[in-house]
Amino acid sequence: MQARVQQNNMINLKQLAGEYAANFVKEGMKVGLGTGSTVYWTIQKLGERVKEGLSFQAIPTSKETESLSKRLSIPLISLNEIDILDLTIDGADEIDSNLQLIKGGGGALLREKIVASSSKELIIIADESKLVTHLGTFPLPVEITPFSCKQTESKIQALGCQTTLRLKNNETFITDNNNLIIDCVFPHDISNPANLHTQLKMITGVVETGLFVNMTSKAIIGTKNGIKQL
The missing domain is CATH 3.30.70.260 (ACT domain)
Structure with missing residues (x-):
């Protein structure tokens, strides 16, 4: 029972960070969409905003994200069609105090890094359990x-x-x-x-x-006390 409560709390913190990050997407932007359980909530929220009239184009970093985006009627483009993205929103497995990351738990690290490096801004979203003093506990x-x-x-x-x-x-x-x-x-x-x-x-x-080094613009962290920005 306690483990289930902890799991639900973790999902809620991921949802908090993921939905908050969707607010950074503005009209006409070209946006990279990451992969994983936290970005899932960003994509869901962006699907709602598309229904409300928001117009933007997205580049998915995985087949999983591509499939979800299509189901939510989010317009997709290829990275080969543009020069640069306005921003990318993605998750992380570990984040240190210098905004250095370990990513790739979902297996999409190559496409995630290509898309992130093609963006003016990389926004990382996570729950507070992903904050570490030094990288390396997560494989x-x-x-x-x-x-x-x-x-x-x-x-x-x-x-x-x-x-x-x-x-x-x-x-x-x-x-x-x-x-x-x-x-x-x-x-x-x-x-x-x-x-x-x-x-x-x-x-x-x-x-x-x-390893994602010197790439992150800001991190949006879901905590028990609300949103924390790094």
Whole structure:
């Protein structure tokens, strides 16, 4: 019973942050829509605003977000059709005090990073449980190519982490880009996310990492006391 109450409270905090973030979308904007359980509430709210007459265009970061947006009649465009987005709204698995992130728990980190880097502003939404002093408690997702995946995983392990090939329903998880996800657990906090990101990206076969550094404009956090902006 207590676990159910805690779960419901967490959903409520996600909903609080997600719906609040929808207010940043204005008439005529081009907006990136992230993936995950918190952004779900943003998309639902934006669907309501579309019915009320708001006109904007969105770029989804995953097939999941694309499907939900279509069901809610949110107009979608391709990133190839534009030069820059006004803003992107997305979630995070961990957020530190410098607004550095671990993302990719949902497996959409590559498209999320491409869309975020094409935006004037990145707004991150989360419940307060995602706030951390240092990154690294949540396993770091790293997207790799299937070709030579074992060798790539071994090179990642050489950086001092334990790795797990991500599964879904007892089968290898395949990203929307037909790649694999390696979840990495380091023995200590990630004290220098930018340096670790660079080290990982230098490994041939690594497509992208879940470290988002110097990208976030602001964070909207759902707390028991209401909305907190960072």
